[in-house]
Amino acid sequence: MTHEVFGKLRFKEADESWAGSAGLPRFAAVGQMPAPAPLTEEEAVRMAADMSAALEAMKEQMRAQFGERVDQALAELDRAAEGTEPAPAESDPKDQEREQRRAARREKNAALFAKGRFPVRVAAPGGAEPSPAQQASYRFLCDNEATVYDAVVGQVWESFQSAYEQEHWRQVAGIKAAATVADLNGRFAVTRVDIAREARNGFAHLVFLLESDWQDEHGMVVTYAPDTREAHWTSWEGLYDLLESDEPESEAEQEEYVPSPHDLLLEAILTGDEPLARELVARGADINALGEDEYPPLWISVDQIEVEEVRRLLAFGADPNLPNPDEKTTPLKHAKRMYRDMGFAPAKKRDALLDGMMSLVREAAGERFHDIQLRLEEIMRLLEAATKTES
Secondary structure (H helix, E strand, O other): EEOOOOOOOOOOOOOEEEEEEEOOHHHHOOOOOOOOOOOHHHHHHHHHHHHHHHHHHHHHHHHHOOOOOOHHHHHHHHHHHHHOOOOOOOHHHHHHHHHHHHHHHHHHHHHHHOOOOOEEEEEOOHOOOHHHHHHHHHHHHOHHHHHHHHHHHHHHHHHHHHHHHHHHHHHHOOOOOOOHHHHHOOOOEEEEEEEEEEEEEEEEEEEEEEOOOOOOOOOOEEEEEOOOEEEEEEOOHHHOOOOOOOOOOOOHHHOOOOOHHHHHHHHHHHOOHHHHHHHHOOOOOOOOOOOOOOOOOOHHHHHHOOOHHHHHHHHHHOOOOOOOOOOOOOOHHHHHHHHHOOOOOOOOOOOHHHHHHHHHHHHHHOHHHHHHHHHHHHHHHHHHHHHHHHH
């Protein structure tokens, strides 16, 4: 659609947001990180030395907890690895497709940034039109780009300092020093701004997405509140703690939650209220009646290693063959994989380092780890018996 304030917008159903762009030349200039330059020989040597120092520090921490057995375990791993070469990685067509899409997206964005345009997303749950508060924030951003840009870059500098102060992370990630924010040129990118639905004092919050060479894989965001002109950097996990809102809830949000028969049955089973659970089943409630992309309660109880929950769910008809929607693993397959991953059973593919570390963890945990093994074994026994009954 063409909006009177935002111009051309396309609705992104997957993100529930309107996508467009704005003339923001300062942000466009830092919208994409350049391709990394090849390491010089000196940089490669220094990086190798830093990683070696980080590994040695990690070993010292493990020695403090597990004693000299760590050195014996690592020596055994080194001997096992001698004379072996890693198998060449097979090319995955899906990975190639994803890389091609990323390359096309980078090329498209580069053309957009070259025009001084910057990607904008407007949150629109249910396809809602941009709110007055979102329009006010967009106008504020376009009229005060320099102010907002300086605040965002100030938070970028703070995030860098926070990462660089962590010596272990600095060594592992190979983070280079910087004396001022100017030294970070080319080492970070502000890739997009999202205009949130949450609003305060008539302005929606602005959320800037960032990439950098010091952040972790989950990424970083900077929020900016036009009403107070305050900015804060955070991770995705901490984002919604910053999006305070004085906006009234939508009608959908105001609707009182009414649990479904499935929800009532699940609660009755998990709390041990068998009379109520039997009554709900008699009235037609089905523990296997799941919504789209909803995880089966039995799979979740297996994942949490809750033996009694598994027992109760099976007693009220939970399907032991019902997989989760993502990995497509049944509760029994998931239990067996957990059992192998924790080192209680042989695995088809051995990871010597993981095996060595898990051995030390098992020894340190003692009876607690043994209890986990017994609980998983009981869960597998219950699921195998239920699977045979189903067949």
